[in-house]
Amino acid sequence: MAVNPCFRKGDLGLMSKKIYGELKPPERLLLGAGPSNIDPRVQRALSLPIVEHLDPYFMEVMDEIVELLRYAFKTSNYMTFPISGTGSAGMESAICNVIEEGDEIIICISGFFGERMSEMAQRYGGKVIEVRAPWGRVIEKEAVEDALANSKAKAVAIVHAETSTGILQPLKEISRIVHEYGALLIVDAVTSLGGCELDVDGWGIDICYSASQKCLSCPPGLAPITVSERAMNIIRNRRTKVRSWYLDLSTMEKYWLESNRVYHHTAPILLIYALREGLRLLYEEGLENRWARHEENHRALVKGLEEMGLEIFADRNYMCPAITAVNVPKGVSDEAVRRTLREEYNIVISGGLGELKGRIWRIGLMGINSNKKNILLVLEALKNALKKEEAKKPNNNKQP
Amino acid sequence: MAVNPCFRKGDLGLMSKKIYGELKPPERLLLGAGPSNIDPRVQRALSLPIVEHLDPYFMEVMDEIVELLRYAFKTSNYMTFPISGTGSAGMESAICNVIEEGDEIIICISGFFGERMSEMAQRYGGKVIEVRAPWGRVIEKEAVEDALANSKAKAVAIVHAETSTGILQPLKEISRIVHEYGALLIVDAVTSLGGCELDVDGWGIDICYSASQKCLSCPPGLAPITVSERAMNIIRNRRTKVRSWYLDLSTMEKYWLESNRVYHHTAPILLIYALREGLRLLYEEGLENRWARHEENHRALVKGLEEMGLEIFADRNYMCPAITAVNVPKGVSDEAVRRTLREEYNIVISGGLGELKGRIWRIGLMGINSNKKNILLVLEALKNALKKEEAKKPNNNKQP
Numbered sequence: 001m002a003v004n005p006c007f008r009k010g011d012l013g014l015m016s017k018k019i020y021g022e023l024k025p026p027e028r029l030l031l032g033a034g035p036s037n038i039d040p041r042v043q044r045a046l047s048l049p050i051v052e053h054l055d056p057y058f059m060e061v062m063d064e065i066v067e068l069l070r071y072a073f074k075t076s077n078y079m080t081f082p083i084s085g086t087g088s089a090g091m092e093s094a095i096c097n098v099i100e101e102g103d104e105i106i107i108c109i110s111g112f113f114g115e116r117m118s119e120m121a122q123r124y125g126g127k128v129i130e131v132r133a134p135w136g137r138v139i140e141k142e143a144v145e146d147a148l149a150n151s152k153a154k155a156v157a158i159v160h161a162e163t164s165t166g167i168l169q170p171l172k173e174i175s176r177i178v179h180e181y182g183a184l185l186i187v188d189a190v191t192s193l194g195g196c197e198l199d200v201d202g203w204g205i206d207i208c209y210s211a212s213q214k215c216l217s218c219p220p221g222l223a224p225i226t227v228s229e230r231a232m233n234i235i236r237n238r239r240t241k242v243r244s245w246y247l248d249l250s251t252m253e254k255y256w257l258e259s260n261r262v263y264h265h266t267a268p269i270l271l272i273y274a275l276r277e278g279l280r281l282l283y284e285e286g287l288e289n290r291w292a293r294h295e296e297n298h299r300a301l302v303k304g305l306e307e308m309g310l311e312i313f314a315d316r317n318y319m320c321p322a323i324t325a326v327n328v329p330k331g332v333s334d335e336a337v338r339r340t341l342r343e344e345y346n347i348v349i350s351g352g353l354g355e356l357k358g359r360i361w362r363i364g365l366m367g368i369n370s371n372k373k374n375i376l377l378v379l380e381a382l383k384n385a386l387k388k389e390e391a392k393k394p395n396n397n398k399q400p
Numbered sequence: 401m402a403v404n405p406c407f408r409k410g411d412l413g414l415m416s417k418k419i420y421g422e423l424k425p426p427e428r429l430l431l432g433a434g435p436s437n438i439d440p441r442v443q444r445a446l447s448l449p450i451v452e453h454l455d456p457y458f459m460e461v462m463d464e465i466v467e468l469l470r471y472a473f474k475t476s477n478y479m480t481f482p483i484s485g486t487g488s489a490g491m492e493s494a495i496c497n498v499i500e501e502g503d504e505i506i507i508c509i510s511g512f513f514g515e516r517m518s519e520m521a522q523r524y525g526g527k528v529i530e531v532r533a534p535w536g537r538v539i540e541k542e543a544v545e546d547a548l549a550n551s552k553a554k555a556v557a558i559v560h561a562e563t564s565t566g567i568l569q570p571l572k573e574i575s576r577i578v579h580e581y582g583a584l585l586i587v588d589a590v591t592s593l594g595g596c597e598l599d600v601d602g603w604g605i606d607i608c609y610s611a612s613q614k615c616l617s618c619p620p621g622l623a624p625i626t627v628s629e630r631a632m633n634i635i636r637n638r639r640t641k642v643r644s645w646y647l648d649l650s651t652m653e654k655y656w657l658e659s660n661r662v663y664h665h666t667a668p669i670l671l672i673y674a675l676r677e678g679l680r681l682l683y684e685e686g687l688e689n690r691w692a693r694h695e696e697n698h699r700a701l702v703k704g705l706e707e708m709g710l711e712i713f714a715d716r717n718y719m720c721p722a723i724t725a726v727n728v729p730k731g732v733s734d735e736a737v738r739r740t741l742r743e744e745y746n747i748v749i750s751g752g753l754g755e756l757k758g759r760i761w762r763i764g765l766m767g768i769n770s771n772k773k774n775i776l777l778v779l780e781a782l783k784n785a786l787k788k789e790e791a792k793k794p795n796n797n798k799q800p
Contacts (some may be wrong), residue, residue: 046447050437055426064420245492268671397673
C-alpha cells in the first residue's frame with residue numbers, strides 16, 4: 001500500500017510503515033466469565049441491512065424487543081428495554097436514576113461487582129452503607145435487615161449472580177425484608193438473565209439489569225433493564241435531574257416506549273437486531289428449559305472438576321449454574337494453565353478478579369456454550385494443561 | 401410454535417399468541433442524518449469470531465484502533481480510543497470529565513446538538529454561558545471572545561458539523577482565542593470525522609469526539625474520542641471524581657492504553673472489529689482524498705437541488721459536505737414527501753429537529769454513501785415525490 005499523501009511524518013512515524021491487514025481473529029471457545037460465544041443465528045442477524053433508528057420497521061423490532069425482554073425477565077413492567085451500553089452502563093443507570101445527593105443506599109458486597117456498585121453510588125453522591133460477606137459466600141438476609149433497621153436507605157443493591165465468585169444469591173427473602181422497610185431492590189442480573197432462575201415480578205425486584213454477552217449469546221454492547229412502577233414513581237419525583245443525560249431512564253422511555261418516539265440517541269441498530277434473535281432463541285427454548293439445561297450442565301462440570309481433584313471455590317449450596325469457580329491447586333501457575341488452554345486448545349477460561357487474582361479459575365457455561373461437548377473439552381484440556389505444569393516441576397524431571 | 405410452558409397468561413397475554421418471525425429489514429438507502437449505510441467490508445467484519453476483551457489478539461486490534469483513530473483525527477494525542485456508547489455518550493464523556501460543580505463553561509449553540517451539550521453541562525453542575533447564533537448560521541468568533549472576557553470559563557464547547565442544520569463551523573480562529581484565555585476547546589465532530597476536513601492538532605482542539613455510524617460507515621454504538629495532554633492534566637487534577645463511572649476517561653485509559661490493561665468493562669468486541677475495518681477503509685483512501693470526495697459530491701447535490709428550485713437552508717459559505725439541509729417548499733408536507741421516498745423508493749432522508757421540524761429536509765452523503773449514483777437517485781426520487789404532492793393540490797385536478 002502506498003504511503004498516504006496526507007500522512008504527517010514524525011507525529012505518527014510508526015504508522016507510515018504500517019500495513020493494516022485483514023482481521024483474522026482466532027476461533028476461541030469462550031468458557032470464561034464472558035463474553036460467551038455468539039449463537040450463529042444471532043451473528044447472522046448482524047449481516048442484515050441497517051435501517052434508521054426511527055424507521056417504522058425498526059419501531060416494530062423495538063416493540064418486540066420490549067415484549068421479549070419482559071418474557072426473559074418474567075415481568076410485566078412497562079419500563080423494559082435495552083440500554084445502549086455494556087452491562088456496567090446498566091449498573092450505573094440503575095443506581096444514578098435512584099440516587100440523589102445525600103441519599104442512603106445499602107450495597108451488598110461479596111465480590112468484585114458489589115464493589116463496583118458501591119463506587120458508582122458514591123460518585124453520584126450516595127451515602128453508601130456496605131453489607132459485606134466474604135467473597136464466595138452469600139449475603140445473609142439478617143445483615144440486610146440490620147442495615148435497613150439502622151438507616152433510612154432508599155434502596156438495597158445486590159448482585160444475583162456474582163461473576164467474580166460463582167455465587168448465586170437467593171433474593172426472595174431479602175426482597176420481602178427490603179419492601180417491609182419501604183426501600184427499593186436493585187438487582188444485578190448480568191450473568192443470570194437467560195441462564196438461571198430469575199423472576200423479577202415474582203420476587204419483587206424493582207430494578208433489574210443485565211448484559212447481552214453472557215447467557216443471551218449475543219455480542220457485548222447492550223444492557224437490558226427493567227424497572228417497576230414503584231421505582232419509576234420515585235424516579236419521576238426526584239428533586240434533581242439525573243446527573244447523567246445518557247443514562248437517564250425517563251428520557252430513554254420517550255424513545256423506547258412512547259408512541260411518538262422522541263429521538264434520544266441513535267440506537268445501536270445491529271446490536272438490537274442481534275438481541276432480538278438472542279431473545280427469540282430463548283423464547284423458542286422456553287425459560288424453564290433453558291434454566292434446566294444450564295443447571296444440568298453445571299452439575300456435570302462440577303462433577304468432572306471434582307473427579308480431577310479440584311476444589312469448588314464458592315459455597316456449594318449457592319453455586320451459579322452459569323459460572324463455576326474452582327481453586328487453583330497449590331503450586332500451580334494460574335496464568336500458565338490458562339495460556340496452555342488458550343494457545344494449544346483455543347479454549348478460554350477466566351482467572352480471578354481483584355483479591356482472587358491467581359487464586360481461582362472461572363469456567364462459564366453460558367447460553368449456547370452450555371452443552372455436553374464443551375464440558376468434555378474443557379475438562380480434558382484442563383487435565384492436559386495441569387499435567388504439563390506437573391511435568392515442569394523439578395522432581396518430576398528425575399528418572400525413576 | 402408451541403406456547404411456552406413457563407409463559408404466564410394474563411400478565412403477558414399478548415405474547416402467548418405471538419410468533420416471532422425472522423428479521424426481514426427493508427433495504428433502505430440511508431441518505432439522512434445518520435446512521436449511514438454500512439460499508440460491506442465493515443459488515444463482514446461483524447461475522448468474525450468473537451474473542452474476549454482481554455485476549456492477546458484483541459489487544460493488538462485495540463492498539464491498531466488507537467493508531468488509526470489518531471490518523472483519522474489528525475492527532476498525536478496519547479488519549480485516543482472509542483467509548484463504548486453512541487455519539488451522545490462521547491459528548492457526555494467530553495463534558496463530564498472536564499466540568500466539576502460550579503465550573504463555568506461556554507456552550508456555543510446554533511442547533512440541536514449545541515442545546516444537548518448545554519443540557520448535559522448543567523446536569524453535571526456546570527454554570528453554562530450560552531453563546532447563541534440563529535440555527536443555520538455559524539457562531540462568530542467575536543461572540544466567543546466576549547463570553548471568555550466576561551467569565552472564568554474552563555472550557556468552550558462547540559459543534560463542528562451541526563447535523564441539525566447542515567452547518568460546518570470554522571474552528572481555527574475560535575481555537576486561538578479560546579487558548580489565549582487559557583480555556584479548553586471541546587469539539588463535537590460526530591458528523592465531520594472522516595467526511596470533512598478536521599485537524600485536531602493543527603487546530604488546537606483539546607477534546608474531540610465523534611460517532612461510528614456517520615462518515616465512517618460503521619454500525620452505531622461507538623464514540624471515538626481524543627483528548628490533549630493539556631486537557632488530561634486538568635482532568636487528572638480534578639478536586640472530585642467524575643460523577644459518571646462508565647464515562648470516566650481516566651479509568652478507560654487503564655484498559656485502552658496501559659500495558660497491563662486493567663479490566664474496565666466488556667468492550668463491544670464486534671463493533672470494535674467493525675470500526676477497525678471502517679478506519680482501514682479511510683486509511684486506504686487517504687483522509688484528504690476522502691474529504692475531497694465528500695466535497696465534490698456535496699457540490700453536485702447542491703447544484704441538483706437548486707436546479708429543482710429548492711433553497712439551501714444553511715449559510716452557503718459554511719455548508720457541511722456530509723449533510724445538506726434544504727427548505728421544504730411552501731405548501732408541501734415534509735412527512736408526505738419523506739414517506740413517498742421511503743415507501744416507494746426505499747430512500748431515507750431526514751426531517752428537521754426541534755424548531756426546524758417540518759421546515760427542512762436533511763440529505764446526508766456520508767462515507768460510502770457519498771457517491772454520484774446516490775446523488776442521481778435522491779434527486780430523481782425527490783422530483784417524483786414533489787410532483788406527486790403537486791398533483792394532490794385541488795387546482796391541479798382541474799382539466800385545462
